[in-house]
Amino acid sequence: MTTTWAKPQQPATEDRRWKALGVCLTAGFISLLDTSIVNVALPSMEHGLGATEAAQSWVVSGYALTFGLALVPAGRLGDMRGRRQAFLIGLALFTLASAACGLAASADWLVVSRLIQGAAAGMVAPQTSGLIQQMFQGAERARAFGLLGSVIGVSTAVGPLAGGLIIDAVGTDDGWRWVFFVNLPIGVAALAAGLRLLPRFPAVGKREEFDPVGVLLLGSGVIALMLPLVQEQQWTGRQKWALVPLGALLLALFWTWERRHGRLGRAPLVDLRLFSLRSFTLGALVSLSYFAGFTTVFFVLALFLQNAAGYSALAAGVTVLPFAAASAVGAALGGRLVVRHGRKLVVLGLSGVALGLLGIIAVVRLVPLDSFGWAAALPMVVGGIGSGITVSPNTTLTLTRVPVKRAGAAGGVLQTGQRVGSAAGIAVVGSVYFAHLAGRGPAVEALQLGLLTSVGLILVALCLAVADLRERAKAPGTDTEPGELEPAA
Numbered sequence: 001m002t003t004t005w006a007k008p009q010q011p012a013t014e015d016r017r018w019k020a021l022g023v024c025l026t027a028g029f030i031s032l033l034d035t036s037i038v039n040v041a042l043p044s045m046e047h048g049l050g051a052t053e054a055a056q057s058w059v060v061s062g063y064a065l066t067f068g069l070a071l072v073p074a075g076r077l078g079d080m081r082g083r084r085q086a087f088l089i090g091l092a093l094f095t096l097a098s099a100a101c102g103l104a105a106s107a108d109w110l111v112v113s114r115l116i117q118g119a120a121a122g123m124v125a126p127q128t129s130g131l132i133q134q135m136f137q138g139a140e141r142a143r144a145f146g147l148l149g150s151v152i153g154v155s156t157a158v159g160p161l162a163g164g165l166i167i168d169a170v171g172t173d174d175g176w177r178w179v180f181f182v183n184l185p186i187g188v189a190a191l192a193a194g195l196r197l198l199p200r201f202p203a204v205g206k207r208e209e210f211d212p213v214g215v216l217l218l219g220s221g222v223i224a225l226m227l228p229l230v231q232e233q234q235w236t237g238r239q240k241w242a243l244v245p246l247g248a249l250l251l252a253l254f255w256t257w258e259r260r261h262g263r264l265g266r267a268p269l270v271d272l273r274l275f276s277l278r279s280f281t282l283g284a285l286v287s288l289s290y291f292a293g294f295t296t297v298f299f300v301l302a303l304f305l306q307n308a309a310g311y312s313a314l315a316a317g318v319t320v321l322p323f324a325a326a327s328a329v330g331a332a333l334g335g336r337l338v339v340r341h342g343r344k345l346v347v348l349g350l351s352g353v354a355l356g357l358l359g360i361i362a363v364v365r366l367v368p369l370d371s372f373g374w375a376a377a378l379p380m381v382v383g384g385i386g387s388g389i390t391v392s393p394n395t396t397l398t399l400t401r402v403p404v405k406r407a408g409a410a411g412g413v414l415q416t417g418q419r420v421g422s423a424a425g426i427a428v429v430g431s432v433y434f435a436h437l438a439g440r441g442p443a444v445e446a447l448q449l450g451l452l453t454s455v456g457l458i459l460v461a462l463c464l465a466v467a468d469l470r471e472r473a474k475a476p477g478t479d480t481e482p483g484e485l486e487p488a489a
Contacts, residue, residue: 036159068419070122075412090123095187129411146335149392153327161317221250283398292425293457330388349390356383
């Protein structure tokens with residue numbers, strides 16, 4: 001089957017399309033913001049709600065788990081039933097779940113609401129990439145993915161700052177509630193704008209059947225894989241790691257089932273022919289490896305700055321602000337340059353992130369802790385620009401050759417890899433950091449070792465991108481030109 005660029009399927013002015021994109025990016029921003037904004041609110045939850053350490057852990061990890069679990073089925077649902085409808089339902093559910101979180105009268109209530117909120121976020125995310133592919137083509141699509149990359153980078157980085165500002169303004173007793181309530185006016189406004197602006201594209205797979213067996217196998221595999229990762233610090237003992245080979249087995253069974261489903265002429269949950277596209281397979285691996293290293297930086301820095309350096313939650317958030325601002329600039333720039341430079345841009349971006357992290361390690365080693373924030377600003381900017389010109393170009397290159405009919409499921413696969421990578425990276429880097437502290441090593445050395453581990457994960461992504469770049473040099477072609485899906489084996 002030959003794939004072509006997705007062209008807008010209904011008359012729409014350019015202004016209306018970009019406004020519709022703004023709605024998608026707003027929803028994406030608040031859903032991704034919630035992956036990190038609650039981290040600094042955990043002490044407030046303990047003080048104001050009496051949340052135990054286990055409950056606090058599930059507030060953080062439960063969101064990540066259900067977010068990752070919902071992505072592929074929700075993407076497929078959008079492909080089948082219409083992305084506009086799936087997006088609006090997901091956004092409405094996310095807004096209601098945010099209200100339920102803020103009104104929670106007990107820790108159990110909060111955890112359950114948080115799980116629903118994560119699933120709703122996972123429903124929204126793949127619709128955004130699918131709608132971008134339907135509304136835009138060529139350089140405009142790259143620019144749109146560049147803006148999406150800005151949202152991904154900024155929302156992840158400013159979460160601690162936003163949480164710190166809210167806690168500082170409202171106080172520790174009820175500050176955690178407003179971390180969730182802040183989503184309400186944004187969610188309601190985005191929902192109203194979405195009802196008016198989002199295009200009514202016909203469902204591209206409306207005659208296809210859903211694949212419940214595929215959903216069950218993929219979901220159970222993702223749960224088995226992610227649970228020991230997101231609960232790495234809370235579940236003591238090595239028994240938890242038995243879930244990892246179980247998850248791998250379930251995912252292998254999912255692969256076998258999907259191949260069989262395709263051979264029988266039925267629509268699978270994930271069209272495995274997507275992995276015959278080198279751009280998709282390699283881009284997904286680069287994304288997984290990069291997010292394993294990228295998101296862990298804020299995790300260990302937040303711990304170090306507040307627990308070892310004595311920073312407040314607000315001061316810790318301000319410290320990473322240069323990274324967030326530079327990431328937004330880099331992503332917008334990357335979206336404009338990716339059509340011309342392709343994978344070279346990703347290689348440059350990954351190199352910049354690695355260089356920035358090495359600069360932060362040098363600052364930690366050489367500069368007094370009370371001057372760390374100022375001294376780390378320059379390497380934060382270098383790393384942030386590198387992150388921006390990594391995420392958005394890689395997303396563009398990964399999804400370029402994906403048929404619009406499979407855009408939702410493909411976006412779900414890509415983002416599931418990002419969530420699994422983030423969980424795995426936090427587990428690995430966190431283990432290195434806490435192991436050194438448990439051995440009564442200096443916190444400065446623990447941070448250095450943790451950041452070096454993050455650099456190692458990012459270098460894995462860099463090696464993958466360089467290998468792809470060399471292959472493309474042997475067989476010149478345009479990174480962003482349409483391709484083909486190979487027939488099912």
